[in-house]
Amino acid sequence: MSLPQSLRTSVTPPELELIASEQLVEIIPLVSMERTAFISGAYGPLRPPTKCKIPLWMATNLKLKKKCHIVPPDWLNVEFLQERLARETSQPEFSQLPFRFAEVAKVLLDVASDDLQNPDKLRFLLKDLREARQAKSRDGLDKLDHSELSLPNLSSMEINEIRPFFVRSMGILTQLVREPSAGLADTS
Amino acid sequence: MDNDYFSIDSILAENQKIQCTFKFDIPDMGHLGGGNERDIKALSKISIPMWLAYIMLYSDWADFVIPTPFGARVRNALKAEARSVRLSSLVGAGGLWYGFGKMIMDILDDAQAKEISDVLTKAFRGRLIEVIDQAQHFAALGPSGGGGPTGDSAQAFREGLDGTERELFALAQESAKRTKRWYEDSDKGRRS
Numbered sequence: 001m002s003l004p005q006s007l008r009t010s011v012t013p014p015e016l017e018l019i020a021s022e023q024l025v026e027i028i029p030l031v032s033m034e035r036t037a038f039i040s041g042a043y044g045p046l047r048p049p050t051k052c053k054i055p056l057w058m059a060t061n062l063k064l065k066k067k068c069h070i071v072p073p074d075w076l077n078v079e080f081l082q083e084r085l086a087r088e089t090s091q092p093e094f095s096q097l098p099f100r101f102a103e104v105a106k107v108l109l110d111v112a113s114d115d116l117q118n119p120d121k122l123r124f125l126l127k128d129l130r131e132a133r134q135a136k137s138r139d140g141l142d143k144l145d146h147s148e149l150s151l152p153n154l155s156s157m158e159i160n161e162i163r164p165f166f167v168r169s170m171g172i173l174t175q176l177v178r179e180p181s182a183g184l185a186d187t188s
Numbered sequence: 189m190d191n192d193y194f195s196i197d198s199i200l201a202e203n204q205k206i207q208c209t210f211k212f213d214i215p216d217m218g219h220l221g222g223g224n225e226r227d228i229k230a231l232s233k234i235s236i237p238m239w240l241a242y243i244m245l246y247s248d249w250a251d252f253v254i255p256t257p258f259g260a261r262v263r264n265a266l267k268a269e270a271r272s273v274r275l276s277s278l279v280g281a282g283g284l285w286y287g288f289g290k291m292i293m294d295i296l297d298d299a300q301a302k303e304i305s306d307v308l309t310k311a312f313r314g315r316l317i318e319v320i321d322q323a324q325h326f327a328a329l330g331p332s333g334g335g336g337p338t339g340d341s342a343q344a345f346r347e348g349l350d351g352t353e354r355e356l357f358a359l360a361q362e363s364a365k366r367t368k369r370w371y372e373d374s375d376k377g378r379r380s
Contacts, residue, residue, distance in 0.1 A: 006366070009359060013370030102371075110374050130371075141317055161367040165323075165360040169316055172352060175290055176312060178305040 009164040016156055020103035021057035026071040028052075029062070056104065060111045070112040073098070076105055078118055081125040088132040094153035102130070102157040137162055146173035200351070201287030204257075204279060205235040208250040238291060245295055254300075258289055263307055270314030272341075274348030285350035286312065315353065318345060323357045327364035 006012075022040060029046035036044050043054045051071060054062075062068040074080070075098060087095040098104070105126055113119040137158060140151055149166065151159075192198060210228055218225040220234065228234065236244065244250040256262070257278035265273050275285040286308060293304045322342060349357060 006362065010363065013367055017370070106371070138317065138320070141320060142313075144313070144316065157367065161363055164363045165320060165356050168356055168359055169312075172286065172312060172356075173309065176286065176305060176308040178293070178302055 010160050013157065013160065016100070016160060017103045017107065018057075020100040020156075021055065021060070021107065023056050023100065023104060024053045025056050025059050025073065025104075025108075026051050026053055027059050027062065027068040028071060029068045031062075031067045056107060060107060063112050063115075070108060070115045072108060072112075072116050073104065075101065076108060076116065076122065078121050078125065081122065081129065085125055085129050085132065088129060088136075092136075094133060094136060094151065096153050097129075097155060100156050102126070102155055133158060141166070141169075144169055144173065146170055146177045197284060197287055197351075198291075201284040201291060202238040204238050204255070204283070204288045206238060206241050206252050206255045206292075207233055207235050208241060208244055208252045209233050210244075210250045212249055214249070238288070242295070252295075254292065254296075254304075255288075257285060258292060258304060258307065266307060266311050266314075270311045271318050271345055273311070274344070275311075275350035275353070276348050279350065283350060284352055286352045316356075319349065319353050319357050320360045322346060323360035324364045327361045327368060 028051055029048045031046065032048060033044050033046040035042055038058075040055065043058065044052065046052055046054075046068075059068065059070050063070055084095045084097060105122070108116065109119055109123060109126075116122060133154075137151065137154070140149070144166070147170075149170065210230055210232055213230050214228040216226060217228050220228065220236065241250075241252060245252060257275075262273065262278065276283060279285045279288055289304060289308045293301045293308070296304060322345070346357075
């Protein structure tokens with residue numbers, strides 16, 4: 001294969017960010033624009049101050065040109081994340097969060113921190129969440145099995161991080177575990 | 189670890205010797221034992237490489253004993269604390285303890301194979317978390333921080349990793365590093 005080693009095992013985080021950028025976010029436009037057709041679909045028309053849903057990549061672009069305010073999604077606020085963090089630390093399973101919350105949160109915190117309330121606090125909460133969830137996926141490693149693995153509510157970024165070595169370890173376990181059925185066939 | 193003909197790992201894992209007891213006289217092959225004798229006598233014990241041992245064992249010319257890396261002493265040590273066993277010193281530098289074990293497992297009869305499989309699986313599970321933990325720790329250190337506040341036992345563990353575990357270590361480290369880099373760099377410059 002001609003792909004460099006680092007790209008063979010899994011998707012890279014920037015690629016995941018790119019995928020997440022297709023998600024729709026609400027904005028308050030500051031400029032007006034006709035309905036415009038893009039490859040992924042037609043968006044608009046933008047009529048300030050009416051809210052409008054456009055893809056994240058377009059929102060970041062407009063935001064950087066100061067042509068819109070981004071309305072943060074309903075999960076990206078201090079109360080919600082605090083509640084999730086409390087749940088995360090008190091319960092054994094992963095708490096429910098949007099599948100691509102890490103990517104969307106990072107993009108919004110990067111480009112539109114002035115549209116968010118208390119962005120520093122949000123950063124801390126997201127970091128705490130990430131660490132709490134990481135500890136859980138580490139525990140999941142303990143229960144690793146050669147045939148199946150179920151980690152519900154894991155987000156895309158987290159799956160991507162653990163994929164290379166989880167997959168490899170499961171492959172190794174498959175080799176090492178002797179199937180009881182094969183054993184029975186031998187003795188009979 | 190797979191028995192694929194083209195698998196480099198499996199070729200490397202075959203590069204281990206096991207002790208065989210010959211059942212027959214084999215003429216003109218004494219040089220294999222490294223001695224000066226012309227023939228291999230029946231009941232003599234000779235260590236031969238795994239790749240050669242297959243044909244000997246399957247043709248029933250020789251019997252073998254379970255090699256020391258999987259002997260009772262190692263098993264007991266693994267049972268006591270899997271993380272304190274230096275697998276790499278059992279099979280030589282860059283050796284594949286699990287791969288070798290898998291090969292031994294495949295030529296044993298069922299009950300013994302099950303036993304070896306249990307030993308291998310338990311050892312792997314017991315050590316896996318430590319491997320990943322250390323890999324993630326090293327990923328977090330960044331490019332310059334080489335040593336860090338790691339104890340002697342952690343270092344001894346790292347030196348004792350077998351080839352398969354090393355590979356896992358590298359995978360986990362690379363992935364953790366990559367994700368960390370993404371979380372940390374604020375790429376406003378790239379966007380604007």
